[in-house]
Amino acid sequence: QVRLVESGGGQVQAGGSLRLSCVVVGGTFSRYAIGWFRQGPGKEREFVAAIRWSTGSTEYADSVRGRFTISRDHAKNTVYLQMNSLKPEDTAVYHCAADGDPTYYSGTYYPQMDFWGQGTQVTISS
Secondary structure (H helix, E strand, C coil), X not given: CCEEEEECCEEXXXXXXXXXXXXXXXXXXXXXXXXXXXXXXXXXXXXXXXXXXCCCCEEECCCCECCEEEEEECCCCEEEEEECXXXXXXXXXXXXXXXXXXXXXXXXXXXXXXXXXXXXXXXXXX
16 A cells, blocks of 8 residues: 655745645555645646656656656655746645556557645635
8 A cells, every 4th residue: 555645835926936745654555656746726626747666757747847857766766746936826735646557559648647645735816
């Protein structure tokens, strides 16, 4: 059983930065992909970014590519989401999640997450 614990949310002004952390606990997750998802007010949950734990390869949603960076620290069992140039539309609850069997079709990653964290609130004021 894998458990994920997020931290680092908060409120910043547009144009600012935040870094989210996700500590991954338990299980053997070397084959996993760890991803970030978000759900804004009145919106459906959407994929933000993911990283393969073993290789470090990354995937991003078009809406955040070039502004957000996902990374991992093996020694700390932690995945980070560095968020720069934040916009009010980035306001959401951000969830970390683990995909035990990452699936790719024609080079495109299709996340199917097995474990979820509790989420952390990110609020961007204009």
